[in-house]
Amino acid sequence: MERFDFLSLGFCSNDHLCVLPFIPHDTKVKMISHAIMGGGPAGNSAAGAAALGMRAAFAGTVGDDPDGRQILSDFAAQGVDTSMVKVRRGATSAIAYLWIEESTGARSCAWTREGLDELSEDEIDPEAVAAARILHLDGHNAAGAIAAAKVARQAGVLVNYDAGTHRDGTQELLALADLMVCSEEFILKLTGLSDAEEAVRQVWAKYRPKVCGATMGVRGSMCFDGRNFVKCPAFKVEKVVDTTGCGDLFHTAFAMRYAETRDLMESQRFAAATSAIKCRGLSGRPPSAPTRAEVEAFLAARS
DSSP, X not given: OOOXXXXXXXXXXXXXXXXXXXXXXXXXXXXXXXXXXXXXHHHHXXXXXXXXXXXXXXXXXXXXXXXXXXXXXXXXXXXXXXXXXXXXXXXXXXXXXXXXXXXXXXXXXXXXXXXXXXXXXXXXXXXXHHHOSEEEEOSOSHHHHHHHHHHHHHHTOEEEEEEOSOOTTHHHHHHXXXXXXXXXXXHHHHHTXXXXXXXXXXXXXXXXXXXXXXXXXXXXXXXXXXXXXXXXXXXXXXXXXXXXXXXXXXXXXHHHHHHHHOOHHHHHHHHHHHHHHHTTSSSSSTTTSOOHHHHHHHHHTTO
16 A cells, blocks of 8 residues: 555645636626636645655545546646545536636635535545545545544544634544644634634643644744744745635645654744745646745745
């Protein structure tokens, strides 16, 4: 059985990326450009991990339709193993439409799974999970994700939870996460607080992960491991083309560097650099998702 450095379990889609002069509301606008590329939080993370040099695999579901075939083809081209992807016969694969404002790179997203069944508990490969270095979860496929996280915890595999949206299974996954770096919106909603730093401390105290943190977009990130509270600024990018996938790749790169160093600032800087480079291109996938050499060169130029 092949062993993976990074096993990403969750949502994948075929994304329609539309670059626009402005994001319309109750009006029409001509696209500046349009592209169809693989997407989804866990899907982007798997491809980003492969770009960074990890042996990466994706576990999730697709339909046996043209979108599903394209999703699998994109993964293969990006070096991501798909042997744990379940193809649902007669089902429609997930798609998303993203509207990207040309001047700022800000984007809006609308997605659908069209009734595509998620991974069940008995569709998880426990041997593959136990053999991984990092199990990455995005909160989708809750039953499968919880089952996989339980196996990972027993095997000493780092469970990396990209907590961005409250959904079924959230509480169970929070209790199983080792690395719990949440979006600021998520952690404030979770705690009912208005201060992200206090929210991070409270969530760490409740669940006791190895690391709890929050990402705050252009304001950077903060992480707490029970002893050290580290704030890391975001890197400035001269021209932001598209913010799609920035958070996905932050979580991927943070987990990779944390597994290597256990150093909060080093891990946050590496993740921030990965996200900053990604902003320069369209989508959250390669070639916008950087290689490790590109990230290290970026950091060396700013040391």
